[in-house]
Amino acid sequence: MADQRAEQIIVKKRWNMARNWPLHFMLIPAVLFTVVFQYLPMAGLVIAFQDFKPWLGITGSKWVGLANFRFLFLYPDIQQVIWNTLVIAFFKIVAGLFAPLLFAVLLNEVRSMGFKRVSQTLVYLPHFLSWVILGGILLDILSPQGGMVNKLVIAFGGQPIFFLGDGDWFRFTLVFSDVWKEFGFGTIVFLASLAGINPALYEAAEVDGATRFKQTVHITIPALMPMAVVLATLSIGNILNAGFDQVFNLYNPLVYEKGDIIDTFVYRMGILNGKMSFATTVGLFKSVVATVLIVISYRLAYKIANYRVF
Incomplete structure (x- = not known):
């Protein structure tokens, strides 16, 4: 009985997906926009743990760990x-x-x-x-x-x-x-x-x-x-x-x-x-x-x- 109920739920979800696929398709531009402009830039947070120099870039800048955070709480x-x-x-x-x-x-x-x-x-x-x-x-x-x-x-x-x-x-x-x-x-x-x-x-x-x-x-x-x-x-x-x-x-x-x-x-x-x-x-x-x-x-x-x- 439980297996039959689970199968019915799966069939219903697939039917809803097939019925509403145009709505899901319309979400793609918004999802891509969010990923490109909101999530990908988060890779730059590594700068907070470096002594970042623009001419050296992220890969070439010195790693300082939590030193910037210690300086933050001591900043007057x-x-x-x-x-x-x-x-x-x-x-x-x-x-x-x-x-x-x-x-x-x-x-x-x-x-x-x-x-x-x-x-x-x-x-x-x-x-x-x-x-x-x-x-x-x-x-x-x-x-x-x-x-x-x-x-x-x-x-x-x-x-x-x-x-x-x-x-x-x-x-x-x-x-x-x-x-x-x-x-x-x-x-x-x-x-x-x-x-x-x-x-x-x-x-x-x-x-x-x-x-x-x-x-x-x-x-x-x-x-x-x-x-x-x-x-x-x-x-x-x-x-x-x-x-x-x-x-x-x-x-x-x-x-x-x-x-x-x-x-x-x-x-x-x-x-x-x-x-x-x-x-x-x-x-x-x-x-x-x-x-x-x-x-x-x-x-x-x-x-x-x-x-x-x-």
Whole structure:
């Protein structure tokens, strides 16, 4: 009986494969792209264990074992760089979850469909702009000499603020501009969750005399909480990714102390200073820690919200 059951399963799998072969064929370009650009370059990680010299290549460079890792943990700036990364990433994650959730709840209360569509379109647009473009815009409007924002500050009796030259203000600028750029796109997830709420719940609450505010507090927000928990849990895996594109286009030597993150530090060490072995070591260290955090975050998402990818 067991052999017959196993044979039926095998036949069914073969039938599904024969039926869906066009879908599997369409995956080939994506698989090749991933192998060529994601997995083959990993062979270069051997540089982290060498005193790499570009003119000697990987095969000719001296093997130093874990010396680069010992140097990494003794490097005077590495602790500050890691701390900057964690702080910036943490506030981006928190604000990046709260802003789209709040906007989705507010948009859900709007009755005019035309206003809803226009609002959604306007807040989605910044997501499709690169940080190269937005970086130039922010440099212009945040300039302490003639920038639009500082003109408003002066008009209200304040002193000009060097948003991109003061470390504390630079962190605030990073978080605020990142949320402004991405919260509209992130709202899509919460709007999809709102679409799944049973309208009968609102009708029953209205019959019981619940106001719109109480309906929001006791129906809408609880319905969004599982998705918010999943997103917050999965964000743990990205705690070491504070946004290279954004920081690279906005930072300068004046804010290295509080604005330099792991990715920009690797860029400076490897590309600008030519310390390729050290830069690879930092990148490998970050990747290993991020992998562990991703595994933990998926396990937490499964335990807390019963979310699983496979």
